[in-house]
Amino acid sequence: MERWLKTRQDRVWSEDLAAKLEGDLTAQSHQDVLKRVVSLIVGNSVLDVGCGFGELIPYLSHVEYVGVDSSEAMLKRARTKFPKAFFLDANLYTLDFHKCDTVVAIDFLHHQPALEPAFSKLLALAEKRLIVTLWIWGRTKGQDGPRQYHGMWGEFLTWHTEKELRQKFKGLTYRVEKSIGGLWSDLYIFDV
Numbered sequence: 606m607e608r609w610l611k612t613r614q615d616r617v618w619s620e621d622l623a624a625k626l627e628g629d630l631t632a633q634s635h636q637d638v639l640k641r642v643v644s645l646i647v648g649n650s651v652l653d654v655g656c657g658f659g660e661l662i663p664y665l666s667h668v669e670y671v672g673v674d675s676s677e678a679m680l681k682r683a684r685t686k687f688p689k690a691f692f693l694d695a696n697l698y699t700l701d702f703h704k705c706d707t708v709v710a711i712d713f714l715h716h717q718p719a720l721e722p723a724f725s726k727l728l729a730l731a732e733k734r735l736i737v738t739l740w741i742w743g744r745t746k747g748q749d750g751p752r753q754y755h756g757m758w759g760e761f762l763t764w765h766t767e768k769e770l771r772q773k774f775k776g777l778t779y780r781v782e783k784s785i786g787g788l789w790s791d792l793y794i795f796d797v
């Protein structure tokens with residue numbers, strides 16, 4: 606959290622960025638990712654961390670949904686789009702919430718300053734399953750630049766190699782669906 610705040614991530618997800626993301630998050634390719642994610646949800650409750658506009662909601666049925674996001678601007682749009690849904694204005698690092706059957710964090714972890722402590726917190730919130738996307742280093746040609754940098758809005762962009770992730774997730778039960786929504790983006794499904 607300290608590092609997140611120190612690098613002013615609280616200012617990144619602004620009204621301007623929210624307006625820019627409207628096209629990206631409603632694009633068919635992203636919606637297809639979300640549909641796939643919903644098909645992998647287990648149990649009766651889902652916690653959507655870094656929920657953005659809550660774009661997962663239209664694909665859900667018979668499941669209790671809670672969306673969490675630290676950005677007022679993103680949540681404002683989410684609440685307008687889905688007035689009946691329950692959203693929490695909170696940061697993952699300080700979130701105090703009970704476990705949910707499935708925890709989802711899509712296009713979220715690569716925006717954190719480090720995989721830990723975010724990953725452990727997500728896993729601890731999952732009763733049955735955790736579904737995340739991660740950005741994989743080395744898939745696209747010419748990737749010889751930094752593995753972590755700030756994007757044009759100041760947001761973190763963090764890449765991991767598959768080897769690094771295998772080491773990190775050793776001992777956990779999980780599977781990977783490669784290149785979901787983009788060549789470099791993998792879907793990791795952890796069974797708790």
Ligand SMILES: C[S@@+](CC[C@H](N)C(=O)[O-])C[C@H]1O[C@@H](n2cnc3c(N)ncnc32)[C@H](O)[C@@H]1O
Nearest residue numbers: 618655656657660674675676679696697711712
């Ligand atoms: C790229 S958007 C993804 C939105 C959504 N998951 C989707 O796939 O449509 C990333 C979201 O994560 C939120 N976010 C980033 N860091 C966060 C943190 N530490 N705690 C809570 N939300 C965070 C941002 O405000 C933003 O809405």
